[in-house]
Amino acid sequence: MISIVLFEDKANMRESLKLLIESETDFKLLEMFPNCKNAKQHILTHQPDVVLMDIDMPGVNGIEGVKIIKSVRPETQIIMLTVFEDDDKIFESIKAGADGYILKKSIPTELLSAIHNASVGGSSISPGVASKVLNAFREKSKASNVNTFSLSKREQEVLELLTKGYSYKKIAADLFVSIDTIGSHIKNIYSKLQVNSAPEAVAKALRLKIV
Amino acid sequence: MISIVLFEDKANMRESLKLLIESETDFKLLEMFPNCKNAKQHILTHQPDVVLMDIDMPGVNGIEGVKIIKSVRPETQIIMLTVFEDDDKIFESIKAGADGYILKKSIPTELLSAIHNASVGGSSISPGVASKVLNAFREKSKASNVNTFSLSKREQEVLELLTKGYSYKKIAADLFVSIDTIGSHIKNIYSKLQVNSAPEAVAKALRLKIV
DNA sequence: ATAAAAATCACCAATATTGGTGATTGTCTG
DNA sequence: CAGACAATCACCAATATTGGTGATTTTTAT
Numbered sequence: 001m002i003s004i005v006l007f008e009d010k011a012n013m014r015e016s017l018k019l020l021i022e023s024e025t026d027f028k029l030l031e032m033f034p035n036c037k038n039a040k041q042h043i044l045t046h047q048p049d050v051v052l053m054d055i056d057m058p059g060v061n062g063i064e065g066v067k068i069i070k071s072v073r074p075e076t077q078i079i080m081l082t083v084f085e086d087d088d089k090i091f092e093s094i095k096a097g098a099d100g101y102i103l104k105k106s107i108p109t110e111l112l113s114a115i116h117n118a119s120v121g122g123s124s125i126s127p128g129v130a131s132k133v134l135n136a137f138r139e140k141s142k143a144s145n146v147n148t149f150s151l152s153k154r155e156q157e158v159l160e161l162l163t164k165g166y167s168y169k170k171i172a173a174d175l176f177v178s179i180d181t182i183g184s185h186i187k188n189i190y191s192k193l194q195v196n197s198a199p200e201a202v203a204k205a206l207r208l209k210i211v
Numbered sequence: 212m213i214s215i216v217l218f219e220d221k222a223n224m225r226e227s228l229k230l231l232i233e234s235e236t237d238f239k240l241l242e243m244f245p246n247c248k249n250a251k252q253h254i255l256t257h258q259p260d261v262v263l264m265d266i267d268m269p270g271v272n273g274i275e276g277v278k279i280i281k282s283v284r285p286e287t288q289i290i291m292l293t294v295f296e297d298d299d300k301i302f303e304s305i306k307a308g309a310d311g312y313i314l315k316k317s318i319p320t321e322l323l324s325a326i327h328n329a330s331v332g333g334s335s336i337s338p339g340v341a342s343k344v345l346n347a348f349r350e351k352s353k354a355s356n357v358n359t360f361s362l363s364k365r366e367q368e369v370l371e372l373l374t375k376g377y378s379y380k381k382i383a384a385d386l387f388v389s390i391d392t393i394g395s396h397i398k399n400i401y402s403k404l405q406v407n408s409a410p411e412a413v414a415k416a417l418r419l420k421i422v
Numbered sequence: 423a424t425a426a427a428a429a430t431c432a433c434c435a436a437t438a439t440t441g442g443t444g445a446t447t448g449t450c451t452g
Numbered sequence: 453c454a455g456a457c458a459a460t461c462a463c464c465a466a467t468a469t470t471g472g473t474g475a476t477t478t479t480t481a482t
Contacts, residue, residue, distance in 0.1 A: 099345065123336075124338055127333025127335055128332075130311075134310065154428070154430095163414045164411070164414065165407070178430075180430085181429070181430050183471095196470080197469080198410040199376050199412075200376020203376050203413050203417065206413075366458090395461080396459080398440080399458095408440080
């Protein structure tokens with residue numbers, strides 16, 4: 001038996017969802033609320049397995065609601081319901097800790113299987129949303145690797161030690177060469193990265209993930 | 212009509228998938244290959260709407276295959292098929308450009324709807340995998356903000372300029388204060404971050420995302 | 423085998439940074 | 453109101469870094 005609490009401001013939507021949920025024999029709709037006011041209390045009282053959370057609600061919105069619920073009872077599985085495929089809201093929700101993201105226009109069975117999935121720790125994401133998430137994921141991982149700035153192997157090593165905050169002396173000791181050699185390498189690194197100081201080089205290296 | 216090409220090394224799996232795909236009237240299975248050798252050629256020849264790609268294949272594996280296909284024909288929608296929920300492979304696939312990620316143990320209808328979704332640009336991710344993706348997404352976004360190291364507002368500003376590679380002089384000029392003031396702030400920053408040099412501070416700041 | 427690139431070392435002068443100490447002013451909080 | 457903190461500035465000495473020039477030895481690639 002999967003227990004469910006629903007947060008949704010529009011009365012007719014609440015009724016539709018209620019009917020849908022009650023059509024499944026192993027779902028139990030514990031309660032419905034029109035906003036996230038006192039969400040903390042509601043969750044602690046009802047201890048639901050799964051929460052269905054509308055994103056756009058007056059007062060305390062769904063994203064805030066997720067934060068509240070996850071902070072008081074992290075094991076609660078939360079599925080976001082929304083009409084929009086709005087990038088910001090999607091990412092905010094995910095960061096807040098949402099475990100699923102279903103568009104309201106999805107077919108009803110999709111929501112039902114999302115609830116089933118959530119109850120066993122799986123996440124369901126509507127295809128259009130999933131596509132945005134994957135793209136964002138790629139964004140964060142790319143940019144790198146292409147710009148190796150054709151640093152030589154040794155220069156790469158030196159740069160890495162530089163990003164650890166090592167001084168010339170320490171780097172020299174680490175690599176068993178003279179401090180002047182390190183000076184040379186660093187000069188070359190600066191020229192390749194087009195910077196003029198260690199902090200700048202470190203910043204560039206870390207930002208472009210070439211370390 | 213959605214045209215499909217399949218890469219899968221195991222013959223019996225190929226046959227099963229073939230039967231499944233051909234059960235849908237609007238799918239056309241153009242061709243099947245046991246590995247990604249000559250994937251470039253195959254894709255250019257067949258120009259499929261959707262590619263089903265097994266991850267583990269001898270020779271050129273599925274992840275390499277994705278890179279190849281996306282580089283020659285980016286509009287090709289690629290759905291990864293796998294038996295494992297292996298974190299690394301999942302993230303590698305996504306980075307390579309995969310548009311969906313379905314576990315082989317999924318119910319057949321899930322794969323069919325994944326293909327339909329892919330053909331219209333949506334992504335399908337099996338619940339267990341989606342959950343990992345969302346977690347990874349959160350990882351990347353969090354870590355920050357918690358460790359503010361109780362830097363004062365001014366110290367934060369100085370640190371930010373430091374991560375831009377500015378010298379004491381330039382920072383002082385930017386903030387309209389004396390260079391000695393900057394020196395003081397930086398001394399305090401070092402002590403709070405527990406470092407002893409600018410490169411180290413920059414590295415720590417960027418790694419912990421406190422800038 | 424020969425040329426190019428990488429890695430090594432040296433020396434030097436001009437700056438910059440680091441780590442001290444100390445002081446003033448304003449703001450906020452108990 | 454006192455004490456804490458933030459922000460400001462100053463001075464100093466010891467190091468460290470930067471930016472030059474120049475040179476030798478390995479490695480790598482053609």
